[in-house]
Amino acid sequence: MIVIVACLATLPYMSSRQANDTLDALKTGASKERAYNAVLTLLKDAETGQRGYLLGSDESFLEPYKAGVGGMPAALDELRRLAAPEERALVEKVAALSEAKIAEMAETIRLKKSGQAQAAVDRVASQRGKILMDELRVLLGRQLGALAEHRSQLREEITAALRYNIALAIGASLACLVVIGSALYIAARSLRERSDAARQAQTLAASNALLAEQAAVRAERLSLTAQMLQALDSVKSPLELGQVLPVFLRQLLPETSGAVYLYRNSRDFLEPKAQWGMGDTDMDLVTPDDCWGLRLGRTHRAANGHDLCCAHGHSGSAAGVQICVPMISQGEVIGLMVLHAPSQQATGVEPELVATVAEQLGLAVSNVSLRESLRQQSTVDPLTGMYNRRFFDESLKRELLRARRTRTACAVVMVDLDHFKRINDTYGHEGGDLILKAAARVLLERVRASDIASRYGGEEFVLLLPDCSADAALKCAEQIRHALTGLAIPYLGQTISVTASLGVAAWPQHADGEQELLKAADLALYEAKKSGRNRVVAAPARSDAASA
Numbered sequence: 001m002i003v004i005v006a007c008l009a010t011l012p013y014m015s016s017r018q019a020n021d022t023l024d025a026l027k028t029g030a031s032k033e034r035a036y037n038a039v040l041t042l043l044k045d046a047e048t049g050q051r052g053y054l055l056g057s058d059e060s061f062l063e064p065y066k067a068g069v070g071g072m073p074a075a076l077d078e079l080r081r082l083a084a085p086e087e088r089a090l091v092e093k094v095a096a097l098s099e100a101k102i103a104e105m106a107e108t109i110r111l112k113k114s115g116q117a118q119a120a121v122d123r124v125a126s127q128r129g130k131i132l133m134d135e136l137r138v139l140l141g142r143q144l145g146a147l148a149e150h151r152s153q154l155r156e157e158i159t160a161a162l163r164y165n166i167a168l169a170i171g172a173s174l175a176c177l178v179v180i181g182s183a184l185y186i187a188a189r190s191l192r193e194r195s196d197a198a199r200q201a202q203t204l205a206a207s208n209a210l211l212a213e214q215a216a217v218r219a220e221r222l223s224l225t226a227q228m229l230q231a232l233d234s235v236k237s238p239l240e241l242g243q244v245l246p247v248f249l250r251q252l253l254p255e256t257s258g259a260v261y262l263y264r265n266s267r268d269f270l271e272p273k274a275q276w277g278m279g280d281t282d283m284d285l286v287t288p289d290d291c292w293g294l295r296l297g298r299t300h301r302a303a304n305g306h307d308l309c310c311a312h313g314h315s316g317s318a319a320g321v322q323i324c325v326p327m328i329s330q331g332e333v334i335g336l337m338v339l340h341a342p343s344q345q346a347t348g349v350e351p352e353l354v355a356t357v358a359e360q361l362g363l364a365v366s367n368v369s370l371r372e373s374l375r376q377q378s379t380v381d382p383l384t385g386m387y388n389r390r391f392f393d394e395s396l397k398r399e400l401l402r403a404r405r406t407r408t409a410c411a412v413v414m415v416d417l418d419h420f421k422r423i424n425d426t427y428g429h430e431g432g433d434l435i436l437k438a439a440a441r442v443l444l445e446r447v448r449a450s451d452i453a454s455r456y457g458g459e460e461f462v463l464l465l466p467d468c469s470a471d472a473a474l475k476c477a478e479q480i481r482h483a484l485t486g487l488a489i490p491y492l493g494q495t496i497s498v499t500a501s502l503g504v505a506a507w508p509q510h511a512d513g514e515q516e517l518l519k520a521a522d523l524a525l526y527e528a529k530k531s532g533r534n535r536v537v538a539a540p541a542r543s544d545a546a547s548a
């Protein structure tokens with residue numbers, strides 16, 4: 001583009017240089033004309049002075065002659081200086097003729113001055129001077145004519161060149177304007193495109209940053225959800241939910257407080273199982289009718305004081321929002337998640353997030369309940385609600401290890417209802433079951449929370465009493481025997497009563513390992529049966545007894 005503009009700008013300059021050359025030629029031509037005219041004029045002046053002197057004899061008439069002759073050398077030099085090489089011969093001819101003319105005039109003046117006036121007149125009359133002058137006139141006239149013609153040609157040329165130059169200058173200027181305009185347009189468009197591209201890049205960078213931020217938040221939430229689900233997988237009972245859930249829900253739903261409620265088995269109430277962000281506030285039970293979320297069967301959001309608010313109340317600020325999300329598992333509503341937040345825009349109440357958390361919680365909580373019921377089935381005797389034999393055996397191993405480690409005593413009490421076959425035979429299996437359940441209640445009531453009371457099989461029970469000496473176990477067994485004896489179970493208009501025989505053995509007095517301990521208690525029980533039933537018998541001391 002710059003090259004094009006430079007070329008266009010050069011065109012008028014080149015053209016004007018041509019015009020200048022023509023102008024110079026014109027000037028030189030004019031100088032030559034002046035020089036030829038000067039030679040002619042000087043000769044004419046000299047001739048006029050010569051004639052005046054010859055006619056009048058007054059020396060003052062010679063002034064023009066002298067001036068003409070005196071100016072000639074300079075005029076001829078000027079002609080020589082201006083002459084082009086091809087003109088030099090002509091100039092020398094003019095100079096020779098001029099000098100001959102001047103010499104002729106000088107001769108006539110000399111003759112006159114020397115008193116030979118007639119000779120001078122005769123010499124003039126001979127027309128030698130006139131011939132020279134005529135020749136000079138013809139020569140100079142021809143040259144001046146040629147110069148005039150050349151001058152007129154040059155004038156035409158220079159006029160045409162000037163017109164061309166003006167047109168060229170205008171054209172080049174217009175072309176330059178077009179080129180520069182185009183360049184400016186292209187530059188402006190490119191600048192606009194670049195600034196548009198920069199703006200787009202900026203917008204793209206901003207939206208990328210936002211997406212990255214959102215992705216990081218999502219990843220963080222996913223990781224927290226995964227950690228929560230992993231922790232919930234290890235939760236053993238619904239009770240533990242209260243410890244695990246707040247830890248994660250506080251982070252997952254950061255600007256909220258809330259609680260998780262689960263249906264009781266009776267499904268008449270929902271009990272609070274976990275809460276976060278509420279301090280130590282005691283949570284009330286919720287009835288299904290109290291909650292619009294449960295009644296509508298979907299998430300219910302209510303701006304406090306404006307929308308349809310639930311009767312189970314809220315603990316958020318007056319300007320806040322309460323969200324009730326039913327927790328569903330396998331098509332059944334198993335609980336309720338209630339959230340409180342300062343506003344609808346608070347972090348942690350995004351509908352998608354709340355729905356996901358409630359959905360995951362529903363599944364996890366239902367898994368916890370399932371595991372709890374499986375665990376119960378595998379560890380609890382369904383008739384009496386006592387631990388079963390397997391759970392007892394595992395507990396015995398664990399407690400004996402602990403007793404050895406802490407060097408504390410550990411006792412086992414075998415309980416066998418007396419003549420139970422007879423009870424069954426008399427009152428039927430149902431009557432027998434009633435007695436089994438009543439006996440179980442007695443046992444459960446008489447032992448500490450840390451003790452394990454289990455149904456060992458049939459009408460036989462076994463108690464594991466950690467940190468309990470043989471004497472203390474004997475006392476406990478005696479109280480149990482007494483309480484069992486006092487049982488009077490009404491059944492079909494009759495009253496069923498029962499007695500029991502109990503065998504007591506303790507570590508380390510009576511046995512070393514768990515099997516020996518059980519065997520010792522069993523033998524003591526056998527001894528109790530053998531010696532008349534309804535009594536407590538302690539195992540005999542080990543022959544190799546070690547002290548605890």
Ligand SMILES: Nc1nc2c(ncn2[C@@H]2O[C@H](COP(=O)(O)OP(=O)(O)OP(=O)(O)O)[C@@H](O)[C@H]2O)c(=O)[nH]1
Nearest residue numbers: 416417418419420421422424429430432433458459
């Ligand atoms: N109703 C009922 N009876 C059971 C259950 N398990 C075992 N029994 C009965 O308990 C009785 C146990 O009888 P036995 O082992 O002969 O002992 P006992 O009749 O109690 O006699 P002693 O132990 O010697 O005093 C059997 O009749 C069993 O059928 C149960 O779950 N329910």
